[in-house]
Amino acid sequence: MGNCPKCGAAAPAPKKTWKMAGRPDKQGKRMQLEIGLYKCASCGASFREVLSKQKI
Numbered sequence: 701m702g703n704c705p706k707c708g709a710a711a712p713a714p715k716k717t718w719k720m721a722g723r724p725d726k727q728g729k730r731m732q733l734e735i736g737l738y739k740c741a742s743c744g745a746s747f748r749e750v751l752s753k754q755k756i
């Protein structure tokens with residue numbers, strides 16, 4: 701669940717989700733991020749939020 705950065709309303713479910721490889725850290729380890737795209741039902745703003753991080 702995400703919160704709109706504009707008006708603060710809660711967006712219950714992402715409209716779209718996808719996975720993305722994050723940047724490697726100092727040890728060269730990468731994280732896979734799951735990103736959710738939300739659309740606020742209250743003000744219509746679109747925003748992204750990291751749903752989960754996973755080592756790959």
Ligand SMILES: [Zn+2]
Pocket residue numbers: 704705706707708709740741742743744745
């Ligand atoms: Zn909003």
